[in-house]
Amino acid sequence: MGSRRNFLEKLTVSAIGIPLLYNSTSLFAATESAYEGPMLRVAIMGLGSYGTRVAEAMQSCKRAKLVGVISGTPSKVEAWQAKYGVPKKNCYNYENFDKIKDNPDIDAVYVITPNGLHCEQSIRVAKAGKHVICEKPMAINAEEGQKMVDACKAANVKLLIGYRMHFEPKTVEVIRMRKAGEFGKPKFFQGLSGFVIGDPSQWRLNKKLSGGGAMMDIGIYSINGARYMLGEEPIWVTAQETKTDPVKFKEGIDETIQFQMGFPSGAVASCLSTYAMNNLDRFFMTAEDGYVEMWPSTGYGPIEGSTHKGKLTQPHITHQTLQMDGMAQLIFENVQPIVPVDGEEGVKDMKIVDAIFKAAKTGDKIAL
């Protein structure tokens, strides 16, 4: 218990009850001994770069662990077996993964494949009786998203979307402040999400696999951010698309979209989603009594930000570690994150994405 005390002394607990780890080796063992509840046993579907990032992050989880893989590439499966000690019996491919229903050693599947595959794959996972964790965007449109919600309900499994920012300490603190009224009434949100995308042959630039360009990939951070920063659901959107490179960004793949949202309170949001500008990852929210600015606001590295009260000093912890521990808590203990990460939350974002694409195409103000 000594080490546990030691740990707890240095441990801070966020408003939503998620422990925030400090950077100390001694803390880790303590944490391990401290936690005696169930482990969320996760199989990752899609062993690409983000799947790898999640696998690495899960090595530090105390409530979740990587136990299985689903991949179409045998060499990757072998590598992961070796690296993460995944037993052969927990390895599947895209043809046979429905058999996961007969595997009592897997609780959940984290779908980290191209967006255009999420819907069908998630529904198959649900039908196999496993909880679904699906990377954002949950699908390529709201209709698909709703099908996933319905399928998971019918199968009595959870559907959770990979909204890692909902577990990120500085973001959580800002949302806590907003909910506590420390900013006063929110008035304006600005989200800028952009980077210059490389390899033109990647799946993110293939409409069928991605469902869209920058908007699906990163614009969705500004959409989701507007909602959790302002604490309201938008009632209208407008959008303007600009394309400077129609070779790289083909029909249906958005390069740059500016979009605006209006909210019931009169608050407004102005956002930018782009694959043509570097280092754009900025949130700004201004309210009656204060403001917050974050830059970077959604990247994997440390989030930096400040409010009218000063610099945000919550420690950086690997987002995906917090996310997977938080999702385990949600599944086993019904501990809700400060903002939902469920399928319904995902559908809300997808409806806005749909409306933005429509607004950009027609020039109309689209009611939500």
Added chain:
Amino acid sequence: MGSRRNFLEKLTVSAIGIPLLYNSTSLFAATESAYEGPMLRVAIMGLGSYGTRVAEAMQSCKRAKLVGVISGTPSKVEAWQAKYGVPKKNCYNYENFDKIKDNPDIDAVYVITPNGLHCEQSIRVAKAGKHVICEKPMAINAEEGQKMVDACKAANVKLLIGYRMHFEPKTVEVIRMRKAGEFGKPKFFQGLSGFVIGDPSQWRLNKKLSGGGAMMDIGIYSINGARYMLGEEPIWVTAQETKTDPVKFKEGIDETIQFQMGFPSGAVASCLSTYAMNNLDRFFMTAEDGYVEMWPSTGYGPIEGSTHKGKLTQPHITHQTLQMDGMAQLIFENVQPIVPVDGEEGVKDMKIVDAIFKAAKTGDKIAL
């Protein structure tokens, strides 16, 4: 002369010939003795709070001085005579100021009256053969602005608009950097201009006098800023209006307008103009090789900002002092500021204002 020497002791000269204050005693005497050119003798029309600010700032000018007033309020005229040593023969009212044409001791009139009066008053000044300096917005629409340009040309006098930021050292440095290619190709500009306006009976909330609400007053900073930050003229605008208080903000008085612009290079701008949010005075520009952020970006106090190269450290000097000295240089020596401040520059902004109002009303993308 002691206080003047004191001032000049701290003076240096920027790349574009605008004096920049500096912390060096030795520079002082040299500069003062160096200037022996003509003084721009200015009458201020409109002795309100901004007129007073300009008069105060002009006390530190070395190339311009306040010599006359035009006002409808005799008590104000008396107070200014006493405070600034304005001779009685240089005092006019709105009925008789055309007689200024017979006054050889006044070179220029600075029109600092409500926007809706600028056009007629400026044209009268031009017809009196005096240079016109007109506060921004130059008029309430582009048509009026063009009439002013034409009238000043016909009268062979200068028409200059009160674009003080074109003389502000940090802004000048950023524009210099942009012109020198130090940011690379500009990609995106964001301008946020807002404050919570007080007294609902003020002329700024009277359509006839103001021509509009926040857009005319402060949104124009973001319009002008987009142009000088990106170095291009927009080819389209879109805009969305939000009104939460239709009592305070009557028909034709905009409370909050989000507006977007597209530029020939593919660069875009997203801006906000509002009378309903405090402390919004932020510029951000991102480019291929760098960025700049400024907050405050256009206020009277010190501008604060940084670029990818670090903090902007140019000294703060009262903007209106620099502006009036710069305008004297422009008039007498044809020294052009880094970005024009002439009537044509004003008309460019007014055309965009017109298009924004049209876009906000119709929901259309307006080509420019």
